[in-house]
Amino acid sequence: MDTSTEPKHALRADARRNREKIIEGARKVFAIKGASAQMEDVARVSGVGVGTVYRHFPTKEALMTELVRRTFASFIDIARAALDREGEPFDIFADVLRSNLELVAGDAAVQQAIMGAGAEVWEGTEPERRQMGEISSQLIERAHAAGTMRRDAGAEDIPMLMCGVCASMGHTAKMFDWHRHLELAIDSLRVR
Amino acid sequence: MDTSTEPKHALRADARRNREKIIEGARKVFAIKGASAQMEDVARVSGVGVGTVYRHFPTKEALMTELVRRTFASFIDIARAALDREGEPFDIFADVLRSNLELVAGDAAVQQAIMGAGAEVWEGTEPERRQMGEISSQLIERAHAAGTMRRDAGAEDIPMLMCGVCASMGHTAKMFDWHRHLELAIDSLRVR
DNA sequence: TACGATACGGAACTATGATTCCGTTTGTCA
DNA sequence: TGACAAACGGAATCATAGTTCCGTATCGTA
Numbered sequence: 001m002d003t004s005t006e007p008k009h010a011l012r013a014d015a016r017r018n019r020e021k022i023i024e025g026a027r028k029v030f031a032i033k034g035a036s037a038q039m040e041d042v043a044r045v046s047g048v049g050v051g052t053v054y055r056h057f058p059t060k061e062a063l064m065t066e067l068v069r070r071t072f073a074s075f076i077d078i079a080r081a082a083l084d085r086e087g088e089p090f091d092i093f094a095d096v097l098r099s100n101l102e103l104v105a106g107d108a109a110v111q112q113a114i115m116g117a118g119a120e121v122w123e124g125t126e127p128e129r130r131q132m133g134e135i136s137s138q139l140i141e142r143a144h145a146a147g148t149m150r151r152d153a154g155a156e157d158i159p160m161l162m163c164g165v166c167a168s169m170g171h172t173a174k175m176f177d178w179h180r181h182l183e184l185a186i187d188s189l190r191v192r
Numbered sequence: 193m194d195t196s197t198e199p200k201h202a203l204r205a206d207a208r209r210n211r212e213k214i215i216e217g218a219r220k221v222f223a224i225k226g227a228s229a230q231m232e233d234v235a236r237v238s239g240v241g242v243g244t245v246y247r248h249f250p251t252k253e254a255l256m257t258e259l260v261r262r263t264f265a266s267f268i269d270i271a272r273a274a275l276d277r278e279g280e281p282f283d284i285f286a287d288v289l290r291s292n293l294e295l296v297a298g299d300a301a302v303q304q305a306i307m308g309a310g311a312e313v314w315e316g317t318e319p320e321r322r323q324m325g326e327i328s329s330q331l332i333e334r335a336h337a338a339g340t341m342r343r344d345a346g347a348e349d350i351p352m353l354m355c356g357v358c359a360s361m362g363h364t365a366k367m368f369d370w371h372r373h374l375e376l377a378i379d380s381l382r383v384r
Numbered sequence: 385t386a387c388g389a390t391a392c393g394g395a396a397c398t399a400t401g402a403t404t405c406c407g408t409t410t411g412t413c414a
Numbered sequence: 415t416g417a418c419a420a421a422c423g424g425a426a427t428c429a430t431a432g433t434t435c436c437g438t439a440t441c442g443t444a
Contacts, residue, residue, distance in 0.1 A: 012411055012420060038401060049423035054403065116363035157376070160368045164356025164377075171308035176352040184349070185356075188380035204390055204441055230431060241393035246433065 007056075019056050022046045023070075026053075026063055027107075034108035034170070035064065035118060065124035068113040072128035075100045079135040090148035093139040094186045097158070101165055101182055111166040114159070129159070153189045161185040199248075211248050214238045215262075218245075218255055219299075226300035226362070227256065227310060257316035260305040264320035267292045271327040282340035285331040286378045289350070293357055293374055303358040306351070321351070345381045353377040 011019065025046025029037045039060055043050040057063035082096045104110050113121045136155040143149035165185060168176040203211065217238025221229045231252055235242040249255035274288045296302050305313045328347040335341035357377060360368040 014411065015421060018421085039403080040401075043424090050403085051405085051423055052421075055421065058403095060402070115359050116365055119364050122364055156367075157372070160360050160373050161356075161376070163359045163363060163368065164353075164373060167307050167355045167359035168352050171355060172311050172314055173308055175348075176355065180349070181352050181356060184353070184380040185376070187384075188376040192379075192384065206440065207391060210391085231433085232431080235394090242433085243393055243435085244391075247391065250433095252432070 015056075018046075018048055018052055021048060022053055022056055022063075023066065027067055030064060030067060030109035031107040034112050037109075061118065061120040062124075064109055064113070064118070065121045068110055068121050069125050069128055071103065071107065071110045072125050072132065074103060075132050076128060076135065078103075079132060079139065082139060083135065088148065089139065089142035089146045090190065093136075093143050093149070094189075096139065097162070097186060098182065101162065101178070104162075104166060105169055105178065108170060111170045114166045115163050115170070133159075148191055149189055150191045157189070161188075207248075210238075210240050210244055214240060214245055214248055214255075215259070219259055222256060222259060222301035223299040226304050229301075253310065253312040254316075256301055256305070256310070257313045260302055260313050261317050261320055263295065263299065263302045264317050264324065266295060267324050268320060268327065270295075271324060271331065274331060275327065280340065281331065281334035281338045282382065285328075285335050285341070288331065289354070289378060290374065293354065293370070296354075296358060297361055297370065300362060303362045306358045307355050307362070325351075340383055341381055342383045349381070353380075 007019075022042065025048075026042045029041045029045050033041070039050055039053055042063070043053050046053070053063070057066065078099050079096050082092050085092050104114065112118065113125070116122055133155050136158050140149060140153065140155055140158075144151070165178050165182045168178040168181040199211075214234065217240075218234045221233045221237050225233070231242055231245055234255070235245050238245070245255070249258065270291050271288050274284050277284050296306065304310065305317070308314055325347050328350050332341060332345065332347055332350075336343070357370055357374045360370040360373040
């Protein structure tokens, strides 16, 4: 499933190639510097001029939105795959969280997006977030049925807890162990 | 206890008055807009000119550091008061967390500081954070002795969990309930 | 009150970084 | 292969916001 914003008309071969180079380059740059990365950097790392970046993405925000959208799409893939898995429902759900956050760990821009920095990126990824929420709900429902997840825990808690763990990842001082934070968050969802 | 950076020589009466006005004004402005507040705004709200703001604080970062330092000092006061309180140690500790975060809830700049945005503010408040850590340790030790806090929980988990709750507070979309996040975090520290 | 030291205000300066513009180059198609 | 649309590069532009500067005003003291 691909919800990305494709250009209206067919792209020329070089343009298609450049578009990919830009997305790859932008991923690298934004992953390291987060939203404070500069468009000049994106252009340099991608091996194109700034003008070319702007030909493909009207604003920096639009470019970031596309990148985040793709990562959120991966979340969905991971969660969907978990729906078919056999095993203890709570553990399956916890593993989805672990996989998704592992994916986020190397990408400062995605961390910031999850933390809700930048209204445009947040709103621009609404469809992906909604879908992710639906799948979460199913996985959580199973854990409730199994009696292994605390009664009052719901799908709406998940983005909030992920947001918290992302904050630990992004902390300037490298003093926080986000794996630890995540395990505490998971434990807080267990039935007591 | 006041660790603040006082000016070296005695201030003239008007200067002393302005210094207070600036700190009050800056608190309001940074509380609402966080680090992205502008020095011009601070000056206007404080009722002084920008030049005057810079006479008292050499940089925006320095001003923010002073504000955050003061809030952290309040944390310490609250925690210290808890040392003398009678009752179940875990609950006493949890209440310190609740009080401190309530204090933070209205102040975006402090939230960002706890989340480690801005290296200078982080480093500039090291003494306060260390002190807070020491008092935390004592409260936690008591809860361990009482057997109500999980064995592997330590003082180093606290700033991390607070950081997570602050991320919920600061989220663009008002969709997260930080009180809920905090209670989950507290529960994750309870002995199982 | 008069004077020198302090402090004030805010216009001007500067740096940074997003975005635009346009002359040049390249792909596509007849 | 020639023509033209599509795409490119990057210098120039524009906006924002932190910081500096300096002429003026005020405080404290003799």
